[in-house]
Amino acid sequence: MGEQRARRNGPRRSPSMAEVAERAGVSHQTVSRVLNDASLVKEETRLRVQSAIKELGYRRNFAARVLATNRSRRIGMVTAHLALHGPSMIALGVQEAGHREGYDVSLVGLSEFSLEALQSAVDRLYDQAVEAIVVAVAHREAAEMTRSLQLTIPLVTVQGVTAGAPLTAGIDQAAGAELAVGHLLDLGHRKIAHLSGPLDWVEADQRRAGWRRAHERRGLLPGPELDGDWSADSGHAAGLMVADDPDVTAVFAGNDSMALGLLHALHERGRRVPDDISVVGFDDVPESAFYWPALTTVSQDFSELGRRALDLALAAVRGDEQATAEPIEPTLTVRASSAPPSHPS
CATH class of the missing domain: 1.10.260.40 (lambda repressor-like DNA-binding domains)
Known part of the structure; x- marks a missing residue:
């Protein structure tokens, strides 16, 4: 009843x-x-x-709160490629920072990256009365596309940014690559190959630049360059080529997933790591300590990146649209995959 x-x-x-x-x-x-x-x-x-x-x-009641205070305490975020470690960790970092400050973070993930997709994501966030938007997309065209948007609220850019630009937060990718390659050069390697990510990503280009700069600082020529797409599969294909080059004694991989595929290919070809070839990655994914051998790699502080991005967004909401943040310096985590070459040049 x-x-x-x-x-x-x-x-x-x-x-x-x-x-x-x-x-x-x-x-x-x-x-x-x-x-x-x-x-x-x-x-x-x-x-x-x-x-x-x-x-x-x-x-x-969310709508009533917005009407009463003219504040939603909500930040919008647009990102792409959430299946990859970096973008997913950046999104998590922004969300955690927002929650600590009493803000909800509305996340829109893009399955494709285009001006139309970006505009649609921004429109969805506007419907939620967000106070600012964080865009974390590392494609080369992202900066130009975001500038073309007609916005009435602040926008903060994360990933692939220019140091010192207002309302941008990032990790110094080139410095991280220099750490990785400098470590190999200090061990005595002179023929260091680079397995790059897709070069339409600003961060892949910046890591490539760091690889080159580390050699230039020592008056050395870099080793061969191989094209990858962030996947372990592309790392495996590159590893088969590296295994057939007796001059290459070390490889700097643009991310840990490609390094994993590279390690697998070297094992298949009977090349010992690090006895025959040293391998260094980038990202320090949680699994990298359990690769065989454990991977030397560059670590990025995504929590700090999320905090800085949120701080910039809140500063802009308060009226400071010229707020800046220093790029975050990455660190090198040395493990078993790197060692001096068995036959120094």
């Missing part, structure tokens, strides 16, 4: 803020202050209101 009455009367109505105020014995304004983390509320009162919220199952 009770179930029939519930079906007849429809779904249960959500409790209102006024009901929370009545249950807690406070005013509507006091409930609002508690919900907005205002400091002018006694701790005893705050706990009473929070208890009433929990007892009644009150859920804040």
